[in-house]
């Protein structure tokens with residue numbers, strides 16, 4: 464297979480892909496948000512083939528994908544997808560992602576791609592500033608908040624044990640001083656999984672009780688004994704609530720502990736002058752994990768880890784290998800769990816450049832105002848809102864557990880929008896997570912009416 468010269472007669476698959484992608488987005492508002500079951504089945508049978516013996520033209524590959532794949536997708540790039548915490552993709556970010564696909568840079572070191580390294584460094588510099596971290600802190604782009612939590616906690620593990628006279632990189636955890644790991648009862652599931660992967664053991668986590676909004680109760684914090692790691696949260700995945708950072712960080716630091724923040728979406732409140740107070744104090748933590756594919760609205764996948772003390776991250780992640788040609792510049796491979804990786808910093812740079820500070824604040828505020836509006840309408844209509852709507856999250860109940868489940872199923876089946884179920888404070892509930900740049904007031908009104916219809 465050779466690359467043909469690009470005269471006008473030559474098919475240009477990237478242009479075709481972009482054209483089809485744009486058409487897909489343009490039509491997204493007029494189809495069910497969750498794909499019709501027959502469209503998923505149609506794709507499933509079309510894919511049930513063996514690996515072909517010979518080649519297929521790229522155009523045909525793409526046409527197949529569009530014909531069978533597009534109708535089977537979830538319309539999460541549109542304005543009425545409120546499941547999990549998802550977000551769409553800003554036009555500049557999606558376009559940058561497409562151009563970067565053409566570039567196909569390997570972003571593990573400066574030498575492997577100076578351009579990708581420079582975009583990444585600029586995006587990280589802007590993010591540190593947005594989240595109140597010092598210019599000499601370090602960071603990395605990873606797949607999501609899960610791996611950002613892993614990265615922050617790996618740096619934490621290295622540093623708290625180093626201070627206790629132990630090199631975990633060299634000797635592992637066998638025979639190491641015991642590390643006290645503390646997290647809120649409502650910490651995200653990925654925190655516990657990453658704690659397990661780092662060898663601390665889920666059963667050894669001290670779980671701090673939470674209040675009715677899912678916030679850690681600072682006065683219920685146990686006595687902290689270094690070496691220790693305290694995990695706090697900015698933005699509960701159901702309620703959107705924030706742990707009391709200032710008080711916990713002060714106590715943790717007084718005891719010599721490392722504080723890690725899971726702020727997958729909540730930390731972005733800091734970028735809105737109207738809502739920054741929610742995140743007060745989190746900037747004093749030792750490491751932050753957040754997502755760009757959620758509220759910043761860049762394409763999947765993209766998470767961010769920031770570590771205040773650059774040396775802790777470097778010590779936990781650095782690598783050696785003569786052929787890697789490292790060391791003349793800032794090499795990402797020394798600061799991240801991955802080696803070869805895509806240039807996630809480009810998408811982030813493009814999103815931040817398109818929005819600017821004012822556009823970012825407007826995006827955050829608009830989604831929060833939409834959540835408030837919907838919660839108010841639902842309350843007036845007699846629906847029980849279970850959380851204080853401080854951010855972009857609304858948690859509702861439609862009565863007893865069975866009824867709530869039935870209403871969620873009816874809403875999902877109708878297809879005007881998509882919201883998922885959860886358990887909140889011992890009850891079945893529906894979560895509405897508003898985190899897309901594409902969500903308009905019209906979308907909110909359609910959603911409100913769809914919920915009322917599902918209730919009937």
Ligand SMILES: *Cc1c(COP(=O)(O)O)cnc(C)c1O
Nearest residue numbers: 607608609651653700725727754
């Ligand atoms: C989404 C989320 C995660 C996991 O993030 P991924 O991007 O799925 O890896 C972790 N913590 C919180 C609070 C989240 O909302």
